[in-house]
Amino acid sequence: MSQSTAANRYAKALFQLAQEHNLLKEVTEDLREVKIAFEETNELFQLLDSPKIETDKKKEMLSELFTSVQPIIVNALKLLVDKKRIHEVVSVIDAFVAQANDAQGVADAVVFSTRTLAEEEKQRISTAFAQKVGKNALHITNEIDASLLGGIRVQIGNQIYDNSVATKLAGLKRELIG
Known part of the structure; x- marks a missing residue:
């Protein structure tokens, strides 16, 4: 923006x-x-x-x-x-x-999931993904997306980490069909 x-x-x-x-x-x-x-x-x-x-x-x-x-x-x-x-x-x-x-070594992240995440889950995601982007922690906003079928998709700035079932199924479909 x-x-x-x-x-x-x-x-x-x-x-x-x-x-x-x-x-x-x-x-x-x-x-x-x-x-x-x-x-x-x-x-x-x-x-x-x-x-x-x-x-x-x-x-x-x-x-x-x-x-x-x-x-x-x-x-x-x-x-x-x-x-x-x-x-x-x-x-x-x-x-x-x-x-x-x-100043605080934090990044904003949007975590897409099929259900509302518990605080403990948000904390684990924050710890795991903060290291990937060189930050101390993430400020997580949780958004519900039923189309994922399962798993999560994490967006930090312009980076997207997609570990959803829907993406894995699409990849499997590409492999099987050719």
Whole structure:
């Protein structure tokens, strides 16, 4: 995803602030939740970007909506509203998470499976695949894909590790048919 220069600057400033306050892990986790809120609620963007609603009212809404997240995140969101850049919030979060991941030796991974993985399974996958990509750990998002039939497919950045039954059957079919 292409990110604007402004989004990168806001992310860098927020990253530095989180590091100064020793809240990098907490802010990263909270930002992941904030991103989900923005991605799943398009009306939130419309409200916060509307010229009909006063800036103070928008800030008040942000304070009420995000009471459980770190205060520096709420302040950053308010700043984006002030600067009329709230439409870039997802890009800011993505840039922040990328910086935080690099600093912590973590990578984001999507694990496709036929069922929801237990925390122990996620931890084993994280340990095994983190070494393959030169990271300390993986932040795993589990997605259900019944077409796999069994096994898992792991996507880390642009790398895909496919150990699914469907892929193995397709390979066997190619071998048998020629």
